[in-house]
Amino acid sequence: MEPFTAALLVICGLAVLGLPIGLSMISGSVLYLYMRGQDMGLVAERLLNSMFTGYVILAVPLFILAAELMNTGSMTDRLLRFCNAFVGRFRGGLAQVNVVQSLIFSGMSGSAFADAAGTGRIIANMMTREGRYTKSFAAALTASAAVIGPIIPPSIPMVLYALVSNASIGFLFLAGILPGIMMALVMMVLVAVQSRRLNFPVEPPTPVRELPGITFRAFPALMMPVVLLGGIYSGAMTPTEAAAVAAAYALVVSALLYRSISLGQLYGALVSGARSSTSIGMLIAGALVFNYVVTAENIPQTLRVYLAAWDLTPLQFLILVNIVLLLVGAMLEGTAILLIIVPVFIPTAAALGIDPVHFGVVAVVNIMIGLVTPPYGLLIFIMQSITGAKLRHIIRDLVPFIGVLLLALAAITALPDFVLWLPRQFGYQG
Numbered sequence: 001m002e003p004f005t006a007a008l009l010v011i012c013g014l015a016v017l018g019l020p021i022g023l024s025m026i027s028g029s030v031l032y033l034y035m036r037g038q039d040m041g042l043v044a045e046r047l048l049n050s051m052f053t054g055y056v057i058l059a060v061p062l063f064i065l066a067a068e069l070m071n072t073g074s075m076t077d078r079l080l081r082f083c084n085a086f087v088g089r090f091r092g093g094l095a096q097v098n099v100v101q102s103l104i105f106s107g108m109s110g111s112a113f114a115d116a117a118g119t120g121r122i123i124a125n126m127m128t129r130e131g132r133y134t135k136s137f138a139a140a141l142t143a144s145a146a147v148i149g150p151i152i153p154p155s156i157p158m159v160l161y162a163l164v165s166n167a168s169i170g171f172l173f174l175a176g177i178l179p180g181i182m183m184a185l186v187m188m189v190l191v192a193v194q195s196r197r198l199n200f201p202v203e204p205p206t207p208v209r210e211l212p213g214i215t216f217r218a219f220p221a222l223m224m225p226v227v228l229l230g231g232i233y234s235g236a237m238t239p240t241e242a243a244a245v246a247a248a249y250a251l252v253v254s255a256l257l258y259r260s261i262s263l264g265q266l267y268g269a270l271v272s273g274a275r276s277s278t279s280i281g282m283l284i285a286g287a288l289v290f291n292y293v294v295t296a297e298n299i300p301q302t303l304r305v306y307l308a309a310w311d312l313t314p315l316q317f318l319i320l321v322n323i324v325l326l327l328v329g330a331m332l333e334g335t336a337i338l339l340i341i342v343p344v345f346i347p348t349a350a351a352l353g354i355d356p357v358h359f360g361v362v363a364v365v366n367i368m369i370g371l372v373t374p375p376y377g378l379l380i381f382i383m384q385s386i387t388g389a390k391l392r393h394i395i396r397d398l399v400p401f402i403g404v405l406l407l408a409l410a411a412i413t414a415l416p417d418f419v420l421w422l423p424r425q426f427g428y429q430g
Contacts, residue, residue, distance in 0.1 A: 025286030062243035092195025285341030329370020
């Protein structure tokens with residue numbers, strides 16, 4: 001048996017048996033090196049060299065910690081009250097609040113799971129209270145809205161894409177802003193249409209005299225993305241340093257300004273953040289080792305030659321990538337796709353003249369849509385556990401949202417100038 005084939009079988013077999021995919025990839029890579037007669041110490045060397053020189057990887061646990069601190073403190077509650085004050089008064093107002101809070105919270109957490117488990121949990125419970133919305137609709141909408149989280153900066157998936165592509169994190173962050181807003185707008189239009197068709201309830205309007213106070217109380221939380229993005233694009237901070245500032249800012253605001261986090265809650269946030277970071281870190285480690293195997297087998301170059309024979313245009317290639325990533329995203333975890341499958345396409349994209357920042361946004365949007373695509377979409381299962389809705393009902397209510405998200409993906413794919421307009425305003429030459 002060919003060593004690469006044997007490595008793939010080991011990885012898939014161990015993953016099916018329940019071993020974490022990161023450990024499965026390391027095991028398969030060790031077998032590959034053994035069968036090739038190479039020094040198996042290359043695994044440790046590859047891990048240590050990549051981890052110690054991969055300064056950008058530090059941003060991942062820091063953004064996760066920032067999200068945990070915001071969920072533990074009262075920052076998310078104040079953001080929800082702010083959103084409800086301005087859009088909650090319309091028909092289907094709470095549903096619109098759900099989308100808007102994801103748009104705002106996404107500028108702070110960088111994680112779809114943090115969005116769904118944090119503000120998403122709160123707004124879903126508000127929607128289902130007193131039977132105002134069905135549990136399945138609240139779950140479907142919350143899961144779909146959480147997809148916006150990693151598109152608008154900061155974004156953990158974009159940090160990981162930068163790790164495998166050497167693209168600029170700062171320009172990737174900028175490139176995600178307009179696509180993220182577009183995705184929010186198409187969902188809000190769909191909610192408005194469904195609100196009239198299904199006669200969703202109208203929430204009591206917030207008195208105008210209370211708006212300044214609500215805005216003032218939410219102002220420190222609203223300033224977080226301004227501090228982060230301002231620091232990055234002014235040159236005062238690197239994206240990794242900005243992640244550290246995000247965690248520190250969330251702690252200072254929650255503990256000193258809002259006084260809404262105790263030592264016990266802080267400890268719980270640190271433990272939860274460490275668990276999430278360890279899980280992602282193990283996956284990154286496995287991907288770094290397995291990428292050596294992929295490179296040794298010359299798979300990216302082989303794929304590039306194979307696709308060159310098809311004589312694809314850049315747009316046709318992107319459509320093919322969309323199809324592959326959407327299909328794979330329905331079955332695999334997003335981080336694994338980003339670290340293992342996407343790097344295989346990067347050389348071909350570069351050979352076709354596709355901008356790496358545009359390609360990164362397209363890839364991340366695909367992977368995020370995969371989080372709400374049956375049968376594996378993790379956000380579906382998270383919201384099912386939160387709301388208690390039946391899985392088939394959630395999937396039924398998800399279909400329209402997946403449809404509008406795919407329309408947004410088509411526009412993002414076909415209009416690179418739209419995606420790259422904002423980075424170019426800040427000096428990007430792509």
